[in-house]
Amino acid sequence: MIKDFRAIDKSIDKFKKKSSNEHFSEFLRELGRCDENAQRQKILEMNEIIDEMEEEEFKSVFTKKWFNKMDEMIKEGEVKIENAFYLLEHLGYCIVLNDMWALGFGYSSLNKRFEKMIINENEKKEDKDEKLLADLCKSYGCISTFFSKELISIIVPCLLKDALNKEEKEESKKDVEIVLLALCHIGKCVILDNELFLKEIKDIILYHQEHNNMTHLAYQYAWEFLINRLFCNRYLEDAIMNELHFAREAAREVEELMKSVDWKRKKEEKGRETKEELAITRWINLLYRNFCCRLLMNEEYSGIIRSIARLFRASRDNYSKFGCSCIVIFEAMAKFRGVKIEDLLKGGANDAVLEEIQRPTLNDKMVYNCLEFFMNVSQRLKEKKKDEMEEAKRKAFKKEIFEKMEEEGYEEIIAMFKETKYITP
Template sequence: MLCVCVPCLLKVASVKEESEETQKEVEMALLTLSRMGYCLIERELYLKKITEIIKHQQKQRNLTKLAYQSAWDFLIYRFWVDNSLEEVIVNELHFSREAARELEELTKCVNWKKKEEEMNKEEAKEEFALVRWLQTSNIYFLSCRLQNEEYVELIGSIVQVYRAAKGNYGVISNQCIYPLKIAAERRDVRVEDLLNGGAVDTVLEGMQQPTLDDNVMRNCLYFFLNVSKRLKRKTDDELEVKGKELNRKVFEKLEEEGYEDVITSFHKIFDYLNKKYYDDLSLSISDYLVNV
C-alpha cells in the first residue's frame, strides 16, 4: 500500500496552484503523509518529491503553516530510521533554521492571552502546528549527529515559545523543556549554544513554577546534570579554558537561584536510577525540592 499511496499523496502535495480548494487538498495530503510515523518507506518513493516541496516553500511561501510543518514531519520520521538523510536535512534543507523561523512566526500568531477554548479555527490550527514543530524538534535532536551552527537559532526559538506560553498555556511551556533536555544530552549541540540560546535561564524558570509536574522536574534536572557532566570532561588546553569559562557562567546562574547543591546531590541517585528505573521512574521528584 505504501508503494501506491506515498507517490499519489506526494503528487497531490506537489501541485503549485494557489486556489483555496487546492491548498486544502495539498494540506490534507501532507498531513496524511505526516501521520505515517516510523513506517519503513523506500527513499526512491519520496525523497526527491518531498525535497522539492520543502525547497519550493522556502522560496515561495505558498503552503499553509500546518502543511509545511507536515512536510517536515514526514521527512523527520524517515530520518529517525535512516540516518543517511542527515546531510540533506541539516546542510541542504536546514531544518534548524526553518523550524526556528516557523516557531517564531507561530509564536507571534497565537493570542497567548486567550484560553484554548476561546480560539477560532485558524488560531487553533496555528497552535497545533506550533506544538507539532516542538515534537518534531525532539526527534531531530535525538537523531542528528552533525555539528550545526544553526542549533542556537532553534534553541532560542523554543525559549521564545516557552516564555510566551508559560502564563496561560502550561502544557505547551512544559513541552518546551523536553527538547532542551535532549539537546543537553547531545555532544554535537555545544554547551555555549544552550547558554547563548537562553536554555539555561529557561530551564531554571521551569524549575521555579509554583505547581510542577514530576516529569518536567526530571527533565530540568537531567538538563543540568548533562550540562555539568559535559563541562567537566577533559579536553585539549584551548577547549579546557573555554569550558572553564562556560562552567563558571552556568554555575553562577545556578548559585544565584540556590540550585548548585541540589544538582550536585542528584548525581549519585540519577546514576543509579539510570541503570534500572529511568523508563518508568515513579518517584515524586518535586518532593525532594520542598526546601529549596
C-alpha cells in the same frame, strides 16, 4: 449561509441526544434519499459532527459495519463517489490530525473496492482519470493502516505529484494539506525507498521556501514525512540539514506560528486547538524526537534554542503544555553531545530552566526535568578537553553556570550539585 449553519447547529444538538452509532446510521439512510446537492449539505453536517467527536466515540461509530454500509451505498448508486470522497477525506483528515485509527476500514468491503479502483485506474493506458485516482489515493492514504507494495508504488508518486500543485489559491492549499497529511500517515506505516519520494519531497519543500505556497500545517507534514524516513535511512542527513536547512526552517516556522497565537488567552476562553497551535505542537514533538534520538546537528541549530526559549516565555502562563515541552526539549538537548553547551547558554536555555524552577506552582515532574537539565549540563562540563582553548571555554562556562545559580539564590541546589559532584566552584 447563516441558515446553513443554524441547520448544522440543530443537527449537532440532535446528535447529542442519540448514540453515535444511531445518529450516523440515520445519516447514511438519509444520504440515500437525497439528491446530489442535498447529499453534499448532509455530508457537511456529518463533517461538523466528526470534528467534535472524542476518540472512544469515534471508534464506536466508524466500524467495519459502517464502512461496509458506505460501500453498499456507493455500489447501489445511492451515494455519488465524489460525495463519498468529500466525507472520507474529512474523516481521514480528522483521523491523522488527532492520532486516531479507523481499524474497521481495513477489514471492510470499501477498503477492497478502493484498492481495486486504485490499481485499475492506474493501469489504464488511455482515458486515465487523474482526479479520480488522486481522490482515491487521498482517501485511502488517510484512512488505511495497511499498504501493500503494489499500492505504495502507485499511491506515493500520485500524492507527491498532486502536492506539487503550485497554485496559491486557498482551495488548492487545503487540498495540498490533505495530500501531505496522507503522505505523513503512510510514512508511519511503511518503509519507503528514496527513489519513490526524495526528489519530489525536496522540490515541494524548496518551492515553498521560495514561494510560500503552503499552509503551516502542510509544510510541517512535508518535513515530518521526510524526518520520519531518516530513522531508517541516515543517508538523508545531508539533504535534510544542508540542502533543505531543517534547523533554520523549524526555528523560522515556530517563530512565525507564535505570532498567530493569543498567548494571553485564559484556559477557560480556549476552544479546540487552533491550527497554529497544532502545528507548533507537531514541530515540538519532531524536534524532541530529533534530540532524543540524536539524529541531526549543525551550526544552524543554535537558532532553534533561541526560538524554543522564546516559546517557553510566551506560553508558560496560559499554555503550560508548551512550557513543559520546552523544558523537556532543553533536557534532551543537554544530553545530546552534538549540542554545544555554549549554544544552550547563549540561546537562553539555562535562563529559561532557572525561571521555571522558581515558579511556586511547579510540579514534581517539572522539578525533575529542570534538575535533569542542570545535571546533564554539569556532567558535560566535567569532561576535560585536551585542547587548551576548549578546556578554557569549559571552565569559563562551568563558572558562569555556577555563578548564575548562586545569583538566583539556589544555594540548596548548588549544595546538592556539589554533594553529588555535578558542579564545583
